[in-house]
Amino acid sequence: MNIDLNTIQSPADIKGMDITQLELLSEELRSALIKKLSAHGGHVGPNLGVVEATVALHYVFDAPKDEIVFDVSHQSYVHKMLTGRIGAFIDPARYDEVTGYTSPDESPYDLFEIGHTSTSIALATGLAKARDIKGGRQNVIAFIGDASLGGGMALEALNYAPTLGSNFILVVNDNQMSIAENHGELYAHLNELRDSDGQAPNNIFKALGYEYLYVAEGNDLRHLIKAFKEVKDKDHAVVVHINTMKGKGLPVAEANKEKFHYAGPFDAATGEPAGQFGEDYDSVFANTMLTLMRDDKDIVTLTAGTPGAIGFGKGRREAAGKQFIDVGIAEQDCVTMAAALAKGGVRPVMGVVATFLQRAYDQLSHDVAINNLPAVFVVFYPGLFGMNDVTHLGFFDIAMVSNIPNITMLSATNAEEYKAMIVMAVRQTVRPIVIRTPGGEFRHADRPVDTDFFRYEIVEEGKDVAIIAEGSMLAIAQEASKILKEKGLTPTVINPRNLSQIDKECLDRLEGYKRVITLEDGIADGGFGQKVASYLAQKGVKVNVLGLKKEFLDRYDATELLKANGMTAEQIAQSILE
């Protein structure tokens, strides 16, 4: 017997299947997934772990009438396969037709663009409340992993949802992992629930007013279907706690859950990555921190659940020992802990992905900046060369951070400058500092590092025309300068480094200039260029602020994006020549 996956065009196509067929379907979905993931890359472990749970959800519930919200939605591949998008998973030519997350633009079965953690319970609560107001009768289901459950907004919503007093189904997909290991006592508690087959008397879900069901065999369709049928159409809040295996069915992913949370193309048999990797800034960061921490036991590195993204894989974590702190998916807790660590005389350095720093804006402002505590934050994947899913864009961080008082935001242009900034930031104890990791290709210094980081650095001294370009944009400015020199112009090229404060002394020297261009690896709105323009506009200097348009983009091409915003070297040179 065989199932032609091409025939699965909507959940209706699986409703008539018997359990044997559903099991066969799950096997084929998993095989197709492994084939696509190894060739294309993607979230491996999260999706392989929920094949059966997703089949069971769509078998029992009636989406899109019944509303399913996937937390982070990085585990929604099987959901996509069952809801009209199978072609993008079985035809290699069509692999890129779907995004890696739920997307309303793709399908009415996808309710929201989602990519950050811990939002599903609040979203489902809103949907349930809207249903109640409108007198609907559909089921509302939030599907959340154990790691995301520890995030503050998940816990806020976990507390509030049962007060609705109406249908609300929370599936807790417990695979006993974050991207790396879990942190926090919630996980000891989930362990207690699993060990007691859900019978432990102390139960956080019951304490918060939920009916509670435990499914020990979370990769077994029979058990899952039975549980989902039991909770369907309930008139109150229920938790279905399912015990699943991350990476299920792919031995290398089962064996190495952290490595195969997300992976680029790999060999499915050996797990070896297909590509070659050269030097990277993550390693510069991690090695710099390891050296600093080895020499000073009062220095610590922090992360909120993304150790790998900041260069701290398992080996480096072990090397760092107690000086490495992972609080789990809890950015707010992490930023504020960093503030208090600084207060307590320790030197904290938090590594954080640009898009996730957004989750701790108030903590940066209220706890770090108002108290003016010398915590250090190093931002990864900032700018247009960072992640390009619409939910993970890294080009809003300058506007967000550089307008908070007391914080100095620095931007590095190459590995040596980056390393020197980190060392300086850790050694000083007078102010909070945020450092932007360089974006784009890995670069070594092409000039000695000028360590007066709070001032602008004049990289090329010229006249009449100046280009002030931060981070990865400096290389483009240098390229534009080369073109201009061929035409007989000698522009001044400036590396501002400090994105929080303008260097008035340096800018005053540009007063007679015919044109000043600022160039930043982020949106122009609220960025450093507008600060420069405001200062020079008083004096009537003509300034062009170049940066990205303030918009959300999904899976863009970086080169095209530069062009669309007039930010290539050729365009800049051309605009000056005109």
Next chain:
Amino acid sequence: MNIDLNTIQSPADIKGMDITQLELLSEELRSALIKKLSAHGGHVGPNLGVVEATVALHYVFDAPKDEIVFDVSHQSYVHKMLTGRIGAFIDPARYDEVTGYTSPDESPYDLFEIGHTSTSIALATGLAKARDIKGGRQNVIAFIGDASLGGGMALEALNYAPTLGSNFILVVNDNQMSIAENHGELYAHLNELRDSDGQAPNNIFKALGYEYLYVAEGNDLRHLIKAFKEVKDKDHAVVVHINTMKGKGLPVAEANKEKFHYAGPFDAATGEPAGQFGEDYDSVFANTMLTLMRDDKDIVTLTAGTPGAIGFGKGRREAAGKQFIDVGIAEQDCVTMAAALAKGGVRPVMGVVATFLQRAYDQLSHDVAINNLPAVFVVFYPGLFGMNDVTHLGFFDIAMVSNIPNITMLSATNAEEYKAMIVMAVRQTVRPIVIRTPGGEFRHADRPVDTDFFRYEIVEEGKDVAIIAEGSMLAIAQEASKILKEKGLTPTVINPRNLSQIDKECLDRLEGYKRVITLEDGIADGGFGQKVASYLAQKGVKVNVLGLKKEFLDRYDATELLKANGMTAEQIAQSILE
């Protein structure tokens, strides 16, 4: 027997007291508090409820060696009275010597500037970790109210703190209230714990790995001292759950806990406020919403724990019924619920205090803006005429909100324009809108409301010089215009309304102008003026961006602040005349 409060200059002065003296001391502290609060205003209920708990803390623990972090720190008045600042509570001439929150500038007993909720556990976790790294042996204590405990970052930290495996004391001050009533199932659970005298088998604190003690008589010094002595120097995480009475000892405050959470000067016997109140924007908002909700059952008003601040006192909440949603102190949950409500076809309007909107930056961006859902957010106390404690400043909201794509931020200048904006925002269903409540004195319209809100409004048509002034600043611009007219100049005065997008058509008309001034009720950095300046600087138009300096200020005088930033009508007129 009597205690001279003047002799209490540090906690050392109460260490030798016996229980009778401590009880007498508590009585006198409470009397002094009531006298000051009724004459001066402040957080009434929160402080009266913790007189005994604070005395017991300082009797048992050895601050500042032992480190106490008060959540929100609005309940730290007694702490201040016991730590060298008694004069500011018993001498009316010195009432203003202390701030309303803990402040390291005031005393080494105050560890952090704190004013937002739910931060204490993370701060204490950081202090405890720093202690462990440095080999210290002091106690670290977080003191948090039941309401603040429901905030996401408190829950994140509640989960993480016990993993330190060292001394960590969490005092949960359970007075069964938020500012208004509590919301969320956590409160049913705390109720269960109280009802069972702490013996209920299901216990969220134990589930998360804490040792747990319950003190039923949380206003009784003997019980408190016994409990604190028991947990002092423990080598692991402990929760001391104390049951206190908000407003204890002041009958009007005991009877009306919401009204006396925070109050201006009042008559201690009757509870009547001392001042007179005229029209206010809160009422305009609440009455507008009540009318809209009465006519359309699909419209809802949301708050995250601050119903009073947005005009929804008890009577109006009752009038709104199920169309009013208070999620408790859970801004993230609230903003994201609003997104999902909009998705579900309901029209959500969240009222939120400017400084607290910071707590949901990522939810505004990731859940509302990326999904482009037509949720409406009305911002209260924005700008320099808002709250002036350093932790509650309202002048960062333009920089924060106006640089997020897809969101349109509007700013109103008077009551009629404000009301019309709210109505328009609720009726449209194409985009998220954030509306700034006008700051400063209450103003009725001095001209017909121009409802083309996404475009700039020309209030006075002139030539050569333009002043573009948003919100409360428009009145200042009009005043400056009057002065200039007396000198023979006729400036153009523009009310931009839309702070997210510049009106290029309008700005193009200013190309021949000699000077353009922008004026905003917020920091200049990242604000609307810099967008205007960037646009006009390309054309070489001279622009002065007026706004507040990017800095944190504490208890400033608004008039002085305007002057310091060159933002008075006289200064503006003068700068143009020069």
